[in-house]
Amino acid sequence: TAKKWEISAMCSMQPAMASESSLKILKYGTNPIDGQTTGTSGMRKRAKVLVSNPKFLPNWIQSLFNALGGRDVLEGTTLIVGGDGRFYNTVAAQTIIRMAAAHGVKHLVIGRNAILTTPAVSAMIPARKAVGGIILTASHNPAGPDGDWGIKYNTGAGAPASEGLTDKIYQETVGINEYFLADLGIDINLSIEGTTSFADGAFTVEVVDPVAEYCDLLESIFDFNDIKKLLARSDFSLVFDAMHASTGEYARVILHEKLGAPLSNLLNEIPLQDFGGGHPDPNLTYAAELVRMLDPRQTPDAPQFGAASDGDGDRNMILGRGVFVSPGDSVAIIADYAARAIPYFRGKQLKGLARSMPTSSALDRVAEALGIPVYETPTGWKYFTNLMDADRVSICGEESFGTSSEHIREKDGLWAVLSWLSILAYENRDSPIGSLVTVEDILVGHWRRYGRTYNMRYDFEGVSKEAGDHMMNWLREMVDGVAPKHPEIAEIDEFQYKDPIDGTVASQQGIRVTTKDGGRVVFRLSGTGSAGATIRVYFEQYQKPSSSFTVKDPKDVFRNLVKKAMGFAKIPEITGRTEPTVLT
Numbered sequence: 001t002a003k004k005w006e007i008s009a010m011c012s013m014q015p016a017m018a019s020e021s022s023l024k025i026l027k028y029g030t031n032p033i034d035g036q037t038t039g040t041s042g043m044r045k046r047a048k049v050l051v052s053n054p055k056f057l058p059n060w061i062q063s064l065f066n067a068l069g070g071r072d073v074l075e076g077t078t079l080i081v082g083g084d085g086r087f088y089n090t091v092a093a094q095t096i097i098r099m100a101a102a103h104g105v106k107h108l109v110i111g112r113n114a115i116l117t118t119p120a121v122s123a124m125i126p127a128r129k130a131v132g133g134i135i136l137t138a139s140h141n142p143a144g145p146d147g148d149w150g151i152k153y154n155t156g157a158g159a160p161a162s163e164g165l166t167d168k169i170y171q172e173t174v175g176i177n178e179y180f181l182a183d184l185g186i187d188i189n190l191s192i193e194g195t196t197s198f199a200d201g202a203f204t205v206e207v208v209d210p211v212a213e214y215c216d217l218l219e220s221i222f223d224f225n226d227i228k229k230l231l232a233r234s235d236f237s238l239v240f241d242a243m244h245a246s247t248g249e250y251a252r253v254i255l256h257e258k259l260g261a262p263l264s265n266l267l268n269e270i271p272l273q274d275f276g277g278g279h280p281d282p283n284l285t286y287a288a289e290l291v292r293m294l295d296p297r298q299t300p301d302a303p304q305f306g307a308a309s310d311g312d313g314d315r316n317m318i319l320g321r322g323v324f325v326s327p328g329d330s331v332a333i334i335a336d337y338a339a340r341a342i343p344y345f346r347g348k349q350l351k352g353l354a355r356s357m358p359t360s361s362a363l364d365r366v367a368e369a370l371g372i373p374v375y376e377t378p379t380g381w382k383y384f385t386n387l388m389d390a391d392r393v394s395i396c397g398e399e400s401f402g403t404s405s406e407h408i409r410e411k412d413g414l415w416a417v418l419s420w421l422s423i424l425a426y427e428n429r430d431s432p433i434g435s436l437v438t439v440e441d442i443l444v445g446h447w448r449r450y451g452r453t454y455n456m457r458y459d460f461e462g463v464s465k466e467a468g469d470h471m472m473n474w475l476r477e478m479v480d481g482v483a484p485k486h487p488e489i490a491e492i493d494e495f496q497y498k499d500p501i502d503g504t505v506a507s508q509q510g511i512r513v514t515t516k517d518g519g520r521v522v523f524r525l526s527g528t529g530s531a532g533a534t535i536r537v538y539f540e541q542y543q544k545p546s547s548s549f550t551v552k553d554p555k556d557v558f559r560n561l562v563k564k565a566m567g568f569a570k571i572p573e574i575t576g577r578t579e580p581t582v583l584t
């Protein structure tokens with residue numbers, strides 16, 4: 001049977017013809033364009049590349065739609081579109097809207113000004129029974145005409161696309177010869193909420209408030225009244241740094257309007273297309289302004305709590321007055337308190353916990369205390385989502401500032417912030433004004449009970465691919481016994497993961513070394529870089545709990561281990577580097 005939308009003429013770069021349906025579908029000839037490599041974080045490119053080649057985006061979108069199964073799968077569906085607010089997003093959105101219409105999508109939901117954080121999209125996809133979501137983001141990479149642009153796809157569960165799907169998208173990009181757009185006659189006004197209907201409702205575009213649905217979800221998880229009471233205390237104050245990216249919209253509604261934080265305590269809360277020239281990656285290096293504000297030595301009346309998110313709102317950093325909560329401690333403490341402090345989990349037994357292999361083992365000790373399983377997965381959020389879909393895991397986190405729970409299938413920056421505020425509200429439920437239980441009290445309390453897992457990460461960015469591979473291969477020779485183990489090494493192996501749900505095996509997921517004095521070092525190559533290689537070296541040392549607990553600086557703790565690791569991995573010899581480019 002002939003399909004309604006079938007096209008009977010072809011003509012390169014010329015509007016071809018109207019289909020029999022009332023939506024006019026145009027077909028364009030095209031050729032594959034190099035460099036459309038797509039991974040779980042999608043495709044990332046310099047914005048200039050897209051601006052200078054108007055076929056770059058349509059090629060990728062057509063490849064995505066083909067990989068999903070084309071009109072047969074998309075006909076009649078709902079699709080969510082949003083992004084981190086960066087340059088080119090609103091332009092890209094108009095193309096995506098036309099291409100979605102051309103492939104039979106019935107209802108397209110898009111955030112105002114094309115803004116929706118990654119966690120908001122992840123929440124909205126299943127809630128609206130959408131086929132999936134397109135997120136216009138290069139996460140924390142700098143934005144603007146000279147910055148990066150990016151696009152990724154999340155599945156019907158709201159989870160990052162699987163490797164199978166992203167490989168398929170890439171395969172489509174290398175064989176593409178045509179793409180389809182619907183001629184809608186107008187651009188959608190993305191700055192105003194409302195629904196525009198085409199062809200008697202055959203296709204509708206709904207511009208929505210980016211925050212409302214996501215905020216409803218958070219309100220069902222946390223007790224906003226308890227948090228509001230904490231924020232109203234005269235001995236408590238909070239600052240949140242939105243780093244001029246998408247979370248500014250969310251912070252204004254959730255932290256200010258709903259929870260009562262003064263607007264003046266939200267930093268950089270206006271989303272800008274170039275993120276104000278900044279690098280919205282919430283860590284000690286890129287959120288230096290916030291770190292300084294929280295340091296009582298530099299800011300006399302430093303606030304009690306500070307937090308930041310990245311460009312698309314999935315990462316988080318938590319600070320207390322004068323203290324940094326490492327991501328490994330953060331997820332462990334949230335898990336420990338969840339059943340007491342977070343209404344969603346109250347009184348329930350957590351199903352299990354999970355962390356990526358290079359992430360601190362602090363979480364394992366909490367799992368043991370709670371009597372629940374803990375999973376050690378390769379780096380990448382998709383490994384957690386499999387476990388969540390199978391009801392194995394409730395809370396998980398990664399050293400790369402990602403923390404979240406089973407409420408969505410993505411990491412969630414504001415969820416982590418509200419988790420910490422809930423813990424503080426819980427600890428301070430009866431504390432008189434003037435005797436606030438602080439973030440530092442909670443951290444030290446955790447270390448006293450469980451011991452402290454010190455962590456540090458060295459990044460060697462911009463190393464050549466050859467040098468990166470050379471170092472990994474050299475370590476592999478020790479793993480395989482081809483080269484003798486360095487005398488400082490007690491054990492060395494390469495991490496491999498067998499997914500307990502689908503049995504798939506992920507190999508070469510990082511080399512783990514334990515040294516004779518009990519330290520752990522992990523070596524892996526970053527999977528998210530855009531050029532050359534980035535070597536990541538993760539250090540870990542466990543200090544047992546004791547009453548005479550001393551707080552040490554991780555840099556001092558790791559001085560010896562760093563020296564040893566640089567030696568046995570031959571980093572200076574192979575890369576020519578003696579110092580990391582980033583230290584966290």
Ligand code: G6P
Nearest residue numbers: 379380381398400526527528529
């Ligand atoms: C992305 C993923 C995270 C992962 C991180 C690792 O942000 O969403 O799940 O932890 O990449 O990046 P890397 O550069 O270390 O491979």
Ligand code: ZN
Nearest residue numbers: 139310312314
């Ligand atoms: Zn991100």
